[in-house]
Amino acid sequence: MASSTTADGAHDHPRGLRRFLFSTNHKDIGTLYIIIGAVGGVIGFILSLVMRMELANPGVTIFPGLAQIIHFADPAMAFDAGKNLYNMFITVHGVLMIFFMAMPILIGGFGNWFVPLMIGAPDMAFPRLNNISFWLLVASLVLAVFSMFVDGAPGMKGFAGGWTFYPPMSGNVGTPGPAMDFVILALHLAGASSILGAINFITTIFNMRAPGMTLHRMPLFVWAVLVTAFLLILVLPVLAGCVTMLLTDRNFGTAFYDPAGGGDLLLFQHLLWFFGHPEVYIIILPAFGAISQIVSTFSKKPVFGYLGMVYAMCCIGVVGSIVWAHHMYTVGMSLNAQRYFTFSTMVIAVPTGIKIFSWIATMWGGSISFRTPMLWAIGFIFVFTMGGVTGVVLANASADRQFHEGYYIVAHFHYTLSLGAVFGIFAGYYYWFPKMTGYLFNERLGNANFWLLFIGVNVVFFPQHFLGLAGQPRRYIDYPDAYFLWNMVSSIGMIFVTLAMIVWLYVIVEAFMKKRAAGDNPWGVGATTLEWTLSSPPPFHQFNTLPRITGSAH
Amino acid sequence: MLTGNRQLLRRAAVAAAALLPVLLYPALAAAQAEGIPTPGGIGMAATVTPVGHETQFFYNGILMPIISFIALFVLGLLLYVMWRFNDQANPVPSKMTHNTLLEVVWTMIPVMILLFIAVPSFRLMAHQVEIPEASVTIKVTGNQWYWTYKYPEDQGGGFSFDQIMKPEADLKPGELRLLAVDNEAVVPVNEVVKVQLTASDVIHAFGVPSFGVRMDAIPGRLNETWFKIEKVGIYYGECYFICGKDHAYMPIAIRAVSRPDYEKWLAEAKQKFARNDGKDDGALRVAAGDERR
Numbered sequence: 001m002a003s004s005t006t007a008d009g010a011h012d013h014p015r016g017l018r019r020f021l022f023s024t025n026h027k028d029i030g031t032l033y034i035i036i037g038a039v040g041g042v043i044g045f046i047l048s049l050v051m052r053m054e055l056a057n058p059g060v061t062i063f064p065g066l067a068q069i070i071h072f073a074d075p076a077m078a079f080d081a082g083k084n085l086y087n088m089f090i091t092v093h094g095v096l097m098i099f100f101m102a103m104p105i106l107i108g109g110f111g112n113w114f115v116p117l118m119i120g121a122p123d124m125a126f127p128r129l130n131n132i133s134f135w136l137l138v139a140s141l142v143l144a145v146f147s148m149f150v151d152g153a154p155g156m157k158g159f160a161g162g163w164t165f166y167p168p169m170s171g172n173v174g175t176p177g178p179a180m181d182f183v184i185l186a187l188h189l190a191g192a193s194s195i196l197g198a199i200n201f202i203t204t205i206f207n208m209r210a211p212g213m214t215l216h217r218m219p220l221f222v223w224a225v226l227v228t229a230f231l232l233i234l235v236l237p238v239l240a241g242c243v244t245m246l247l248t249d250r251n252f253g254t255a256f257y258d259p260a261g262g263g264d265l266l267l268f269q270h271l272l273w274f275f276g277h278p279e280v281y282i283i284i285l286p287a288f289g290a291i292s293q294i295v296s297t298f299s300k301k302p303v304f305g306y307l308g309m310v311y312a313m314c315c316i317g318v319v320g321s322i323v324w325a326h327h328m329y330t331v332g333m334s335l336n337a338q339r340y341f342t343f344s345t346m347v348i349a350v351p352t353g354i355k356i357f358s359w360i361a362t363m364w365g366g367s368i369s370f371r372t373p374m375l376w377a378i379g380f381i382f383v384f385t386m387g388g389v390t391g392v393v394l395a396n397a398s399a400d401r402q403f404h405e406g407y408y409i410v411a412h413f414h415y416t417l418s419l420g421a422v423f424g425i426f427a428g429y430y431y432w433f434p435k436m437t438g439y440l441f442n443e444r445l446g447n448a449n450f451w452l453l454f455i456g457v458n459v460v461f462f463p464q465h466f467l468g469l470a471g472q473p474r475r476y477i478d479y480p481d482a483y484f485l486w487n488m489v490s491s492i493g494m495i496f497v498t499l500a501m502i503v504w505l506y507v508i509v510e511a512f513m514k515k516r517a518a519g520d521n522p523w524g525v526g527a528t529t530l531e532w533t534l535s536s537p538p539p540f541h542q543f544n545t546l547p548r549i550t551g552s553a554h
Numbered sequence: 555m556l557t558g559n560r561q562l563l564r565r566a567a568v569a570a571a572a573l574l575p576v577l578l579y580p581a582l583a584a585a586q587a588e589g590i591p592t593p594g595g596i597g598m599a600a601t602v603t604p605v606g607h608e609t610q611f612f613y614n615g616i617l618m619p620i621i622s623f624i625a626l627f628v629l630g631l632l633l634y635v636m637w638r639f640n641d642q643a644n645p646v647p648s649k650m651t652h653n654t655l656l657e658v659v660w661t662m663i664p665v666m667i668l669l670f671i672a673v674p675s676f677r678l679m680a681h682q683v684e685i686p687e688a689s690v691t692i693k694v695t696g697n698q699w700y701w702t703y704k705y706p707e708d709q710g711g712g713f714s715f716d717q718i719m720k721p722e723a724d725l726k727p728g729e730l731r732l733l734a735v736d737n738e739a740v741v742p743v744n745e746v747v748k749v750q751l752t753a754s755d756v757i758h759a760f761g762v763p764s765f766g767v768r769m770d771a772i773p774g775r776l777n778e779t780w781f782k783i784e785k786v787g788i789y790y791g792e793c794y795f796i797c798g799k800d801h802a803y804m805p806i807a808i809r810a811v812s813r814p815d816y817e818k819w820l821a822e823a824k825q826k827f828a829r830n831d832g833k834d835d836g837a838l839r840v841a842a843g844d845e846r847r
Binding site: 058080083084087090153156160161162166168169173174259260263264265266299300301302303304305306308330331332334335338339342343346347349350353354356357358360361363364365366367368369370378381382385386389390392393396397398399401402404405406466469470471472473475476477478479480481482483484485486 | 590591592593594595596597599609613617620621624628629631632636639640641644645646647648649650651652653656657660661664665668671672675676678679680682683730731732755756757759763766767768769770772774775777778790792793794795796797798799800801802803
């Protein structure tokens with residue numbers, strides 16, 4: 001079936017269930033990844049909406065009732081169940097947004113769709129591997145969702161120890177129930193899925209570039225995915241080992257993380273963050289790549305300092321892998337270790353600065369058209385700078401000691417991820433929407449989506465800097481009354497975010513109802529990468545004759 | 555287009571306006587009470603220890619102005635290119651893609667800024683981590699969901715007590731919800747207090763914003779930190795690491811008193827907490843962790 005070919009090389013074109021369930025086509029798998037990412041993102045967003053509703057006022061208001069609905073908690077125990085449920089929400093929100101929203105959309109979605117198109121390849125190197133990568137992620141999501149409804153902490157349901165899964169909270173002391181085992185297996189599957197995907201990307205990029213597409217002519221998005229894939233292969237096995245030891249600690253009586261048996265709790269933290277810190281670059285690098293394409297397209301100028309951009313990303317990948325313990329400044333590390341991690345962390349600001357300034361230099365002298373994707377891209381540069389500079393603050397162990405596990409941290413990583421990565425996702429999504437679907441979206445609505453989310457997330461997260469400076473700890477269901485004002489403001493911001501999400505859904509519906517044909521290239525002369533030479537949507541199999549790249553595409 | 559001079563003036567005015575909040579910020583941040591969070595406050599918690607003051611200066615005096623300037627500088631550049639190089643103002647794009655001098659400059663200047671930050675940062679770090687000769691040592695153990703304080707016998711103690719949050723119904727007027735506790739820990743003012751930290755069940759973190767202190771309490775490990783309080787008063791802190799359902803309900807309250815008052819409190823506390831002989835050791839309890847459940 002799928003392998004049968006006719007004389008002119010056209011392949012069988014499966015439809016319906018067979019097309020998507022058994023798909024080996026990089027574009028269909030990319031679409032599936034974007035859909036699962038959207039589902040994960042919407043659930044994660046709803047969790048955050050409920051949390052902000054709870055935090056709008058001091059006191060515990062929503063969660064006890066919610067625990068009775070979701071976990072069928074005994075009304076007499078509802079208050080405790082509610083507090084546990086809040087902690088479970090923050091945990092699941094983190095897990096979903098990282099593993100089931102940002103990574104699937106940026107790497108699985110945009111990566112699968114556009115890496116082969118941009119390098120002039122007919123498909124990914126291992127199409128069947130691509131299929132299993134995706135379906136492992138679905139199985140992983142199912143396990144993660146299951147974990148929310150099985151026993152966790154004594155008398156409670158779900159794992160409620162934060163997305164970093166530190167033992168003993170995640171061990172038998174904090175969570176004796178099977179919820180954590182579900183989470184561990186979900187992480188294993190998600191990790192295997194990502195490793196397989198990364199192998200596929202590296203092989204594809206190294207071996208399937210069209211003639212003339214040298215490494216130094218590759219679009220920056222492809223470079224970003226390449227660096228990301230190397231990071232994934234480097235760090236995900238460490239996560240797998242880290243949580244496997246937790247699994248055996250929990251079930252088979254080992255004591256890797258049990259001080260009573262000679263184990264060490266900090267071992268887990270070092271392993272987790274050896275994965276966890278590169279993970280944030282795994283999320284942000286593809287967004288960097290997409291932003292580079294978009295800024296160049298709408299400035300109608302090639303990217304400024306292409307080689308600097310490429311090696312800045314490589315540098316971020318390498319340095320980003322040796323700074324992990326800056327998440328652990330308060331665990332009691334030696335002074336010299338703190339000095340090392342402080343300075344190496346601050347060094348990352350240099351290549352990141354190169355990228356920010358190169359984007360601005362790309363716009364400098366350009367002829368900028370403020371189409372919807374460009375608004376998102378400019379918004380990205382600003383909010384990511386905001387998140388970046390607070391990152392320089394927190395890089396300092398000396399300052400971090402005042403802000404650790406407080407709202408300053410929450411504001412910082414949401415400015416880089418919730419605003420940074422998400423704006424990168426929306427920028428790429430609106431940039432490639434016409435290419436992926438063949439339809440134009442309503443730009444007025446797309447712009448409304450941008451402004452609502454831009455205002456919304458800034459109102460949500462900027463006041464959290466104040467809360468952090470004043471000392472509010474994170475992961476608190478209730479806070480001293482002095483923190484009321486900025487919590488209320490932060491929650492009000494969620495109204496705008498909610499409206500933005502509704503507009504986003506409406507943009508999709510509207511585009512599919514109106515069916516305005518996008519044409520090959522809706523963005524004009526600035527869109528120079530190979531995907532814009534194909535029809536929208538591209539044919540089921542593209543580049544039957546490989547394109548020949550002569551000039552520099554960037 | 556504006557003429558050169560007017561354009562320059564206008565830019566200077568914009569820059570000054572943008573810097574205003576940065577200049578005002580330390581003044582705003584200073585007007586705060588110690589020990590408790592200020593309602594609606596936007597600045598760092600007021601501090602009462604040498605390390606706390608140095609942290610304040612490091613953030614308010616060095617980091618905050620630098621990062622505000624950088625963020626506003628990038629915002630200004632973005633607004634400028636959006637205004638100057640949009641497709642109406644500049645229909646024909648240039649083809650400029652390289653400028654070696656510019657690239658060297660925007661690599662070197664951040665490096666120099668980071669070196670400038672590193673000097674006070676490393677000095678403060680040493681002050682935080684290297685503990686001076688202490689006159690009082692207390693051992694604090696994190697539990698689900700309260701703190702245990704142990705005062706050693708050789709310093710006039712020999713007792714331990716639990717510090718548990720006061721439920722809302724028991725609050726007296728003036729006591730703060732989620733911060734007030736049943737037993738405040740008392741330490742002498744103007745003396746170096748060393749705190750040893752561990753935990754009996756899961757990881758907790760001991761943090762008091764007005765001291766500039768935040769340190770994890772980890773089962774099986776003994777961490778150390780210190781503070782020297784300069785003002786008599788009550789100072790509140792909270793648990794800074796997620797530790798289960800009542801993570802938000804295990805505040806820390808430390809009262810700083812004069813040396814004679816401290817001696818008096820020690821004597822009273824010895825009576826009051828006589829039942830607790832101080833042998834209930836957190837590190838031992840974790841060793842028996844499995845039996846407890």
